[in-house]
Amino acid sequence: MLPGVQSHALAVDDVAGFILWADIILFAIVVGAMFLFVFKYHKKRHPRAVNIHGNVPLEVVWTVVPVLLVLYMFYLGWTGYIQTRFTPKNAMPVKVIGRQWSWSFEYANGKTSDSMFVPLGRPIKCLITSVDVIHGFYVPGFREKQDAIPGRVRYMMLYPEQIGHYEISCSQYCGLNHALMQTQLVVLPVDKFNQWLNGGVSKEEVKEVASGNP
Ligand SMILES: [Cu+2]
Structure with a gap:
């Protein structure tokens, strides 16, 4: 990527960097859990499946955490964007x-x-x-x-x-x-x-x- 040459460019790079790292971490968690569960709940170790009826704390966490993450991404994007919409008097x-x-x-x-x-x-x-x-x-x-x-x-x-x-x-x-x-x-x-x-x-x-x- 070309070097960013104004503060707005650096703000854009910050958002892109934040989203990239959030993606990498979430990807590692989701794929890691998938492999872990395949191993841990293999039918050799768990011959009888158990039905689970919801888990409120877990559901709250996986709703609230992504909402906060997305809101923070929006905040970073918005503050960068409005810099390009504001017209100073000496423009x-x-x-x-x-x-x-x-x-x-x-x-x-x-x-x-x-x-x-x-x-x-x-x-x-x-x-x-x-x-x-x-x-x-x-x-x-x-x-x-x-x-x-x-x-x-x-x-x-x-x-x-x-x-x-x-x-x-x-x-x-x-x-x-x-x-x-x-x-x-x-x-x-x-x-x-x-x-x-x-x-x-x-x-x-x-x-x-x-x-x-x-
Ligand atoms: Cu053209």
């Missing part, structure tokens, strides 16, 4: 447009680009749409994705916390060249970003600035 809007088969980005001053450039430390409100079929705007390093739906604008928050280049791809199968629908999210120092936004430097130059990081 910068960037239009994200999906098409067969490329992404383009549009800034408030009308500048457009085929790679996404964002300044370090400023929340980015991606306003995501599509001009043809359904695409999925996906930034794996940030553990975030949002469908791009024709005729609708959906949003997704990004919190760039490290300078660097990050992969962007399409997460909805959208036709022949779906797999090639890739570009980059480039997180720049604020001054470089502003220079690029106002046409002072080329995208090759600013990409150079952010290289050396992931």
